[in-house]
Every structure is written in structure tokens, then in C-alpha cells.
Amino acid sequence: MQSSTRKIVIGGLVAAATVGTLYACARTNRPQNSLTSSDAAARVYVAPGAYDEFYAFLSGGYSGQIAVYGLPSGRLLKIVPVFSQFPEEGYGYNEDTKPLLQTSYGFVPWDDSHHPELSQTNGVPDGRWLFINANNTPRIARIDLGLFETTEIIEIPNAAGGHASPFTTPDSKYVVSATRFSVPVPNTDVPIESYKQNFKGTLSFIAANEPGKMDIAFQILMPGYNYDLGHAGKGPSDGWFFFTTYNSEQANTKLEENASKNDKDYIAAVNYRLAEQCVAQGKTTSLPSYFLHNWVDEHSRLAKSERKTSVKVLDPQNCPGAVYYLPTPKSPHGVDVDPTGQYIVAGGKLATVIPVHSFEKLQKAIADKKFDTTLAGIPVLNYQSVLAGEVQKPGLGPLHTEFDGKGYAYTSFFISSEVVKWKLGTWEVVDRIPTYYSIGHLMIPGGDTKQPWGKYVLAMNKITKDRYLPTGAELAQSAQLIDISGDKMKLLLDFPTVGEPHYAQALPAELIRGKQLKYHRLTENTNPNKISSEAEGGISRSGKRVDVKMIAIRSHFAPDNLEGVQLGDTVYFHVTNIEQDWDILHGFAVLGANTSELILQPGETRTMKWVPSRVGVFPFYCTDFCSALHQEMQGYIRVSPQGSTVALKANTSPKAKAQIAGGAGGR
Ligand code: RUQ
Numbered sequence: 007m008q009s010s011t012r013k014i015v016i017g018g019l020v021a022a023a024t025v026g027t028l029y030a031c032a033r034t035n036r037p038q039n040s041l042t043s044s045d046a047a048a049r050v051y052v053a054p055g056a057y058d059e060f061y062a063f064l065s066g067g068y069s070g071q072i073a074v075y076g077l078p079s080g081r082l083l084k085i086v087p088v089f090s091q092f093p094e095e096g097y098g099y100n101e102d103t104k105p106l107l108q109t110s111y112g113f114v115p116w117d118d119s120h121h122p123e124l125s126q127t128n129g130v131p132d133g134r135w136l137f138i139n140a141n142n143t144p145r146i147a148r149i150d151l152g153l154f155e156t157t158e159i160i161e162i163p164n165a166a167g168g169h170a171s172p173f174t175t176p177d178s179k180y181v182v183s184a185t186r187f188s189v190p191v192p193n194t195d196v197p198i199e200s201y202k203q204n205f206k207g208t209l210s211f212i213a214a215n216e217p218g219k220m221d222i223a224f225q226i227l228m229p230g231y232n233y234d235l236g237h238a239g240k241g242p243s244d245g246w247f248f249f250t251t252y253n254s255e256q257a258n259t260k261l262e263e264n265a266s267k268n269d270k271d272y273i274a275a276v277n278y279r280l281a282e283q284c285v286a287q288g289k290t291t292s293l294p295s296y297f298l299h300n301w302v303d304e305h306s307r308l309a310k311s312e313r314k315t316s317v318k319v320l321d322p323q324n325c326p327g328a329v330y331y332l333p334t335p336k337s338p339h340g341v342d343v344d345p346t347g348q349y350i351v352a353g354g355k356l357a358t359v360i361p362v363h364s365f366e367k368l369q370k371a372i373a374d375k376k377f378d379t380t381l382a383g384i385p386v387l388n389y390q391s392v393l394a395g396e397v398q399k400p401g402l403g404p405l406h407t408e409f410d411g412k413g414y415a416y417t418s419f420f421i422s423s424e425v426v427k428w429k430l431g432t433w434e435v436v437d438r439i440p441t442y443y444s445i446g447h448l449m450i451p452g453g454d455t456k457q458p459w460g461k462y463v464l465a466m467n468k469i470t471k472d473r474y475l476p477t478g479a480e481l482a483q484s485a486q487l488i489d490i491s492g493d494k495m496k497l498l499l500d501f502p503t504v505g506e507p508h509y510a511q512a513l514p515a516e517l518i519r520g521k522q523l524k525y526h527r528l529t530e531n532t533n534p535n536k537i538s539s540e541a542e543g544g545i546s547r548s549g550k551r552v553d554v555k556m557i558a559i560r561s562h563f564a565p566d567n568l569e570g571v572q573l574g575d576t577v578y579f580h581v582t583n584i585e586q587d588w589d590i591l592h593g594f595a596v597l598g599a600n601t602s603e604l605i606l607q608p609g610e611t612r613t614m615k616w617v618p619s620r621v622g623v624f625p626f627y628c629t630d631f632c633s634a635l636h637q638e639m640q641g642y643i644r645v646s647p648q649g650s651t652v653a654l655k656a657n658t659s660p661k662a663k664a665q666i667a668g669g670a671g672g673r
């Protein structure tokens with residue numbers, strides 16, 4: 007691979023590059039870039055029983071999930087299901103979590119997730135939540151970092167391709183979502199050729215600071231370009247948000263070529279505090295919009311879904327000063343703001359430089375009205391007037407930039423497959439290191455915030471080719487951990503990833519390690535089908551619906567054997583794991599189930615819907631190896647023909663029967 011010729015097609019250009027040539031400069035650097043393998047191994051070695059220093063959250067790309075790794079070891083700790091069903095936890099299969107995956111398009115069991123974003127306080131990750139976007143059916147999810155669970159999902163209306171999302175403001179008041187694909191707003195039946203007249207972009211600001219209460223605060227209606235990525239200002243630029251655009255050509259066909267014509271596209275700079283004022287002054291229109299807001303009730307652990315019907319939409323023409331365009335070469339992808347909040351860096355996929363805008367100059371250019379033109383009421387600032395500097399000859403195909411907090415920036419280069427380190431202020435390239443291969447995003451813990459923990463950069467590579475044992479036609483995607491503690495970057499570790507990581511976030515483990523919920527308190531469990539003891543359990547019928555309530559505790563279900571179910575019934579198993587102990591889970595599976603198993607956290611109630619398809623006796627059992635007698639944890643359910651006279655019966659133990667007789671029971 008390293009000496010083979012690769013053809014990379016980007017924006018209609020074909021870059022044929024001998025990889026060996028591209029890596030030539032890196033190779034001469036080899037002695038500085040590489041450690042002996044035992045040195046590198048020692049740097050990433052986390053002894054058995056010891057903990058990693060950082061939690062890293064990598065998006066799963068087209069898997070729709072989040073994968074949590076420890077750094078520096080690269081050990082996979084957990085997959086947190088977000089936008090896709092996940093059998094390991096029954097997520098999106100059991101009745102309790104299904105509403106989370108409801109959208110205005112119906113139940114969506116699989117989506118594409120790109121950008122994890124940690125909540126912040128004062129511009130620093132605070133370990134409360136992680137947000138992530140769904141791309142295809144635009145949504146934003148909240149993951150509670152005390153639970154490592156998705157607890158809320160809001161759909162974004164008037165949008166398509168929720169890619170520039172869910173970047174947060176420094177106080178997590180808002181997370182944002184911008185349309186990658188412009189669409190008719192409101193969406194309606196028009197010719198695709200009428201793109202220029204009818205298609206619009208939207209920038210959505212979503213109130214995010216209250217769990218369970220996410221809402222679209224407002225949307226800004228923008229010209230019909232593609233909006234790709236975003237980042238909030240901080241420090242002096244706090245109160246502003248920056249979004250990249252490409253396809254300012256407004257092409258609607260063969261974008262590869264037709265959207266690569268203009269030398270410069272734009273960064274949209276949004277003064278969202280001013281936009282807020284315009285919204286408060288009623289300068290918006292209410293657009294009927296149908297979208298869903300789903301969240302998990304903390305105590306019942308039941309997901310709920312509410313339907314929303316309108317959003318406030320702000321046209322920049324009605325709020326002068328709220329939006330400006332900064333010309334930016336060329337088809338920019340990432341936009342990143344340095345820790346001081348002064349510099350706004352763009353990764354122009356087809357640019358030969360890395361342009362850096364200055365926030366100070368931006369303000370001055372606005373004050374001096376240094377406008378080249380106006381587009382749909384949006385002033386376009388003069389490029390030279392806002393430019394802080396350009397990094398010359400940085401590499402090919404710049405995408406994303408992160409910062410180490412020590413005055414350096416690190417940019418990923420997809421085509422030349424490398425991370426390039428350069429100095430803020432002088433714009434000189436000071437180091438480069440090859441990545442294997444075709445890096446997309448890169449991540450420094452806290453590297454997009456006010457306070458980077460600039461010890462490592464993680465390269466997330468799209469293509470691995472020869473790096474691992476091959477696995478058929480689809481090979482693993484890969485992350486590479488690079489030491490940035492010294493002057494020279496040093497490759498420490500490769501590890502394969504789950505799905506395709508786009509962005510990632512990381513923070514020191516101590517910020518969340520001590521906040522983990524150990525079990526759900528049974529006394530606080532408000533699930534209507536919860537029971538706390540066998541005596542409260544049983545089987546009941548209402549028409550063709552049969553409800554079974556049972557407990558799971560080491561090492562039995564109670565009641566266990568069940569009779570009186572008939573063909574044509576729908577059975578709901580409501581199982582409560584009454585353990586009050588960390589990490590003691592039980593599972594529940596029944597023969598013939600075609601939804602899922604249940605996996606039950608301690609203190610949790612979950613419901614499985616089971617429609618028997620034939621007469622007979624069907625075992626159920628615990629699927630989580632919970633104890634020495636886990637294999638004894640089982641029961642049967644008998645299904646009789648329709649109209650049978652077999653009575654409803656749950657096999658209750660003598661002890662529970664005595665409790666029921668004593669008045670402690672209840673179904
Ligand atoms: S993207 S490889 Cu979906 Cu963030 Cu840039």
C-alpha cells in the first residue's frame with residue numbers, strides 16, 4: 007500500500023498520487039515521528055485493573071451509534087445505542103424504548119450519526135451530556151453521561167441532512183443543526199430544476215440546557231446552499247456561531263463538478279444573541295411544521311413521544327446584523343474556532359491554503375461596512391478585511407482542525423493522509439505525520455473548547471487497507487493515537503473502530519467516572535407495571551390482551567409457569583429486575599419472540615410484546631449470566647387453542663401465596 011498509486015477523486019478533480027511520494031517528507035521525519043515499539047507500547051499500556059485517563063466518544067457513522075473507548079489504551083468500553091436499534095440492550099426493540107426512534111416519518115430503526123458533542127459550562131466540557139446528530143432523518147440526541155444512555159431525541163423540521171450538528175454554545179444553552187441539503191421550505195411538490203428559486207437552508211438553534219425539554223428555539227432561513235459544519239464562538243466571539251457552506255453555486259445536479267466552480271464559498275457568521283432579540287421582538291413567522299420530541303421519563307424509564315406543530319423562522323432580512331457571509335476558499339468542510347475565540351479556521355476541501363479568519367477583523371469589517379455584496383439580505387464581508395492569515399502549502403484536502411491549547415493547531419488532510427501541525431499567529435507548518443489512511447476528523451480531548459487537554463490527537467481514518475488482518479470485502483475503519491506532548495508528533499497506537507467514526511470527543515475520566523448510576527432505586531421506579539415482590543405479580547386478561555407481571559432476581563423469575571393464554575392473544579411480559587446491586591442484570595427471552603429479548607438493569611422494569619403463533623408450551627429464560635444458577639433461571643408459558651377452557655394461572659410460590667392471603671398482594 008505505501009508505495010502503490012491511489013486515485014482520489016474529489017470535486018471532479020482526479021488526484022493521482024503515489025502514496026510513497028506523498029509520504030516522502032514524513033519518511034524523512036521517521037526517526038522523529040516514530041518511537042520504538044516498546045516505547046509506544048509503554049505509553050498506551052494500561053495495566054490490568056487500572057483505568058484509562060480519558061473517556062473518548064466516537065461516532066459510529068452509518069451504524070448510528072456512539073462507541074466509548076478508553077484512551078490511551080484504545081479499549082472499547084461500550085456502545086451506546088442512539089439512532090439505531092441495538093440488540094445488546096433491546097434498545098428500540100422493547101416497548102419501553104421504541105418511542106425514542108419515532109419520527110414524523112414513522113419508526114426509523116437505523117440512521118447515520120456523525121458528530122458527538124460534549125455539553126459545556128463556561129466553554130469547558132462538564133461531563134453532563136453528550137449530544138449527537140442523526141444525519142438522514144435530522145435529529146439531535148442527548149446521552150446522559152451518568153447512565154451512558156440516550157435519554158432524549160428531537161427531530162429537526164424544515165431540514166434535510168442534519169450534518170452541521172449538534173455543536174454547542176459554551177453554556178450549552180443551544181445546540182445547533184443546519185441543513186446539508188437545501189429543500190423547499192415548507193417542503194412541497196416543485197420541480198428540482200427550480201432549486202434556485204425554491205430551495206432554502208435552515209440553521210436551527212435548539213434549546214438544550216434542560217433534560218427532557220429540548221425544543222427548536224428558532225430557525226434562520228438561509229439561501230439554498232449546502233451547510234456542512236459549525237462551531238460556536240467563545241471568549242471574545244461568544245454569542246456568535248459559524249457554519250461552513252459549500253455549493254454557493256446552487257447546483258442541483260452533478261455537484262462534484264457543478265458545486266466546485268466558485269473559488270470561494272462562505273462561512274456564515276451568526277450573531278445569535280442578536281437573532282434571539284429579533285425572535286423576542288416577534289420578527290419571526292410561525293411555520294407549521296410537524297416533528298417529534300421523544301424523551302425518557304427518569305423514574306418510569308419509559309420513553310414518550312410528543313408531536314410538535316410549529317417553529318419560529320427568522321428571515322435575516324428582518325434582523326439586520328444577525329448574519330454575515332465570510333468568503334472562504336474552497337468548498338469548505340470543517341470550521342473550527344481556536345481556544346482563545348479569536349481565530350476561525352476553515353478546511354477548504356479544494357483549497358490550497360488553510361484560511362484563518364480573525365474575529366477582531368470581522369467586527370471591524372462590519373463596523374466599516376467592508377461588504378463586497380449582499381446575498382438575500384446577508385452582507386458578504388471582504389475576504390482580505392477579515393483574514394487573519396493563511397497557512398501556505400499545508401497539504402492536500404484539509405478537512406478539520408483541533409487545538410492543543412499551547413498555540414498550535416492540528417489539521418487533518420484527507421488526500422495527503424496526514425495530520426499537519428501549525429502555529430497560530432505565524433501560520434507556519436511546524437510538523438506533519440502520516441496517517442493510515444485518508445483521515446477524516448481528528449480529535450484532541452477538549453480540542454474544540456476553551457480548555458484542550460492537549461496530550462494526544464486521535465486521527466480517525468476512513469480507509470485501513472493493509473493495517474489489520476483482512477476481514478472480507480469490508481475492512482475495519484481505524485483510529486490512530488498520536489502523542490502531541492512534545493515538539494514532534496509521535497504515533498503510539500492503531501485501533502479499529504465500530505462503524506465509521508466521524509467526529510469524536512473526549513474528556514478526563516475523573517469528570518464522569520464518579521457520577522455513574524449504580525442501580526435504579528426500586529422505591530423510585532414509577533413504571534406502572536413495576537412490581538417489587540412476587541406477591542404483586544401474576545397474569546391477567548382483558549379481552550385478547552394478556553399481561554404478565556413478574557420479578558427477576560438471582561436466580562429465578564416469579565411467577566414462573568404461566569397457563570391460560572390462547573392463540574390470538576397478545577401477551578405483554580412486564581419484568582422487573584428487583585436487584586439493588588451494581589451490575590447485576592437479568593435478561594428475558596421467550597421462544598417464538600420476534601421483537602427482542604429484554605435486558606434489565608437493576609431496579610428496572612421492561613416490557614416485551616409477544617404474539618404466540620402456535621399452540622404449545624414455550625420456555626423463557628434469563629439471557630444474562632447472572633449467577634451460579636443462571637442456567638436454572640427459566641419458566642414456561644402454555645398456549646392453548648382459541649376458545650380453550652384452560653384457566654389463566656401463574657405459578658406462585660407458597661410464600662407469595664401466604665403474602666397475598668395476608669393482604670400484601672395485588673395484580
Ligand atoms: S464529516 S470527515 Cu460527517 Cu464531520 Cu468531516
Ligand code: CUA
Pocket residue numbers: 558559560561591592593628629630631632633636637639
Ligand atoms: Cu438472571 Cu441469568
